[in-house]
Amino acid sequence: MRRSLHRAALALALAACGESSEPSEPSGAIAPILAEEPLSALLADPSPDNLLALLSRDHRVVRRALGPHRLEHSVDLTLTPPAEGGPAQQIHDELLLLWAGRDDRDLRLHLRQGPDPLTSRELIILGETVYTRLPYRRFVAQPLDSDQHWLALDEAYHAVRDLLELAAPALRITLSDPQGGLIRLDLSHRGEQAPPSPEQPPESWRARVRILEIEGHLELDSHGIWRGVDLHLLYTIDAEAGPIRGEARLRGALTPDPALMVQEPAELDPSPQRPRYEDERRRLLDGLAR
Numbered sequence: 472m473r474r475s476l477h478r479a480a481l482a483l484a485l486a487a488c489g490e491s492s493e494p495s496e497p498s499g500a501i502a503p504i505l506a507e508e509p510l511s512a513l514l515a516d517p518s519p520d521n522l523l524a525l526l527s528r529d530h531r532v533v534r535r536a537l538g539p540h541r542l543e544h545s546v547d548l549t550l551t552p553p554a555e556g557g558p559a560q561q562i563h564d565e566l567l568l569l570w571a572g573r574d575d576r577d578l579r580l581h582l583r584q585g586p587d588p589l590t591s592r593e594l595i596i597l598g599e600t601v602y603t604r605l606p607y608r609r610f611v612a613q614p615l616d617s618d619q620h621w622l623a624l625d626e627a628y629h630a631v632r633d634l635l636e637l638a639a640p641a642l643r644i645t646l647s648d649p650q651g652g653l654i655r656l657d658l659s660h661r662g663e664q665a666p667p668s669p670e671q672p673p674e675s676w677r678a679r680v681r682i683l684e685i686e687g688h689l690e691l692d693s694h695g696i697w698r699g700v701d702l703h704l705l706y707t708i709d710a711e712a713g714p715i716r717g718e719a720r721l722r723g724a725l726t727p728d729p730a731l732m733v734q735e736p737a738e739l740d741p742s743p744q745r746p747r748y749e750d751e752r753r754r755l756l757d758g759l760a761r
Contacts, residue, residue, distance in 0.1 A: 510695035517646055517656065519639040525695050526632035530624040534570060536694040539731040542568040544630055544700070544723025553713030565591075568627045571733045578615070579733045582623055595733060596620055602736050610736035631689070631700050634721050638704055640665040641682035653690040653698055660685040679709035698725050 509528075513521040533540065544566055551559040563586050571579040578596045585591025585606065595602040596615060604610045635642070635658075643661035646654070660682065667678040687702035700723045707714040 510691070510693075513695070514646070514654075517644040519635070519642045519644065522642075522644060522656070522689075523632060523635060523639060525691075526629070526635065526697060528695075530621075530628040531575070532694065533628060533696050533725070534572070534575065534624075536696060537725075537727045538573060539571045539729055540725060540727045541731060542566075542570075542627060542723070542725045544721060546630070546634075547718075547720045549718040551716040551718075553710070553715065556712055556715075566627055566630070568624065569731055569733055570624070571731045578620075580620065580624070581733045582620075582627065594620065594623065595736065597733065597735055600735075602739070604736070609738050609740045611740050628725075630721065631697050631702075631723065634702060634704065634719060637680065637706065637719070638682060638685050638702070640667075642685060647688075653692055656689045656691065658685055658687045658689060658702060681707045681709070681714075683707065696725065697723075699723070 509521065509525050513525050533542075546562070546564050548562040549559055564584070565586055567581075567583045569581040571581075578598055580594075580596050582594040583591050584593075590606045591604075592606065593602075593604040593610070595610070599615045600612055601615045601620075602610045602612050638658070641660050641664040643659045645657040645659070647657055649655070664682055667675075682704065684703070684705040687700070689697055689702070690699035692698050700721060702719075702721045704717075704719045706717045706719075708717060
């Protein structure tokens with residue numbers, strides 16, 4: 472499956488991590504939830520660096536901790552050029568991941584990316600069979616012959632981290648008391664923005680991003696897995712013609728579902744086959760005869 476448009480779209484807004492914000496003391500009700508790294512590091516010091524490190528773990532952590540689960544998120548991005556620079560560019564994208572396997576050897580997954588069923592891309596894997604679908608097409612079946620699906624699962628889970636990388640230089644993280652067994656992190660602007668990383672080239676567009684507003688929250692479970700997110704950002708990117716104004720909104724949920732099932736598609740296109748020499752020869756000769 473092609474690289475998720477979530478990833479491509481969020482890359483428009485990606486920024487390097489900045490310096491850590493001032494740590495705050497975790498609530499006494501939060502601390503006993505988990506004594507496990509790297510979540511314990513975040514609870515002891517709720518800094519952007521620690522949060523990004525926690526969210527950078529791959530999807531394998533989710534599979535092993537939760538088993539079958541449903542992951543979904545939507546993103547809305549707007550880039551508005553300076554005056555007389557043309558219309559604003561808007562992107563709305565959605566992603567749905569169903570993981571029904573009991574472990575990594577039990578491959579049962581369904582990944583759909585797109586704003587609606589007709590224009591979406593889909594990937595279904597059941598055992599050793601892969602079903603793929605492009606926009607406006609039907610599914611095509613073929614044998615599983617690569618492990619690229621693991622990268623697709625990682626990217627689906629990393630969407631939250633990707634947008635928080637943009638907010639990181641100006642991000643304040645406040646720990647709230649647990650609700651329903653989940654740790655809530657309130658996300659806001661800390662009033663200033665850390666300078667670009669010394670490793671970042673001065674000419675990089677990421678060095679020209681200014682974060683204007685951060686509003687939202689993130690929910691984590693006892694494994695440090697994000698379970699809910701609602702994040703809204705406003706920012707600008709300095710350009711020669713004037714600042715480009717950006718806005719991003721990400722909403723998502725990750726829910727365990729022991730009864731989750733993934734089924735093969737109801738309709739399939741015939742599997743593509745390589746042209747046969749005799750068929751090609753007959754077609755060419757028929758064309759010459761006409």
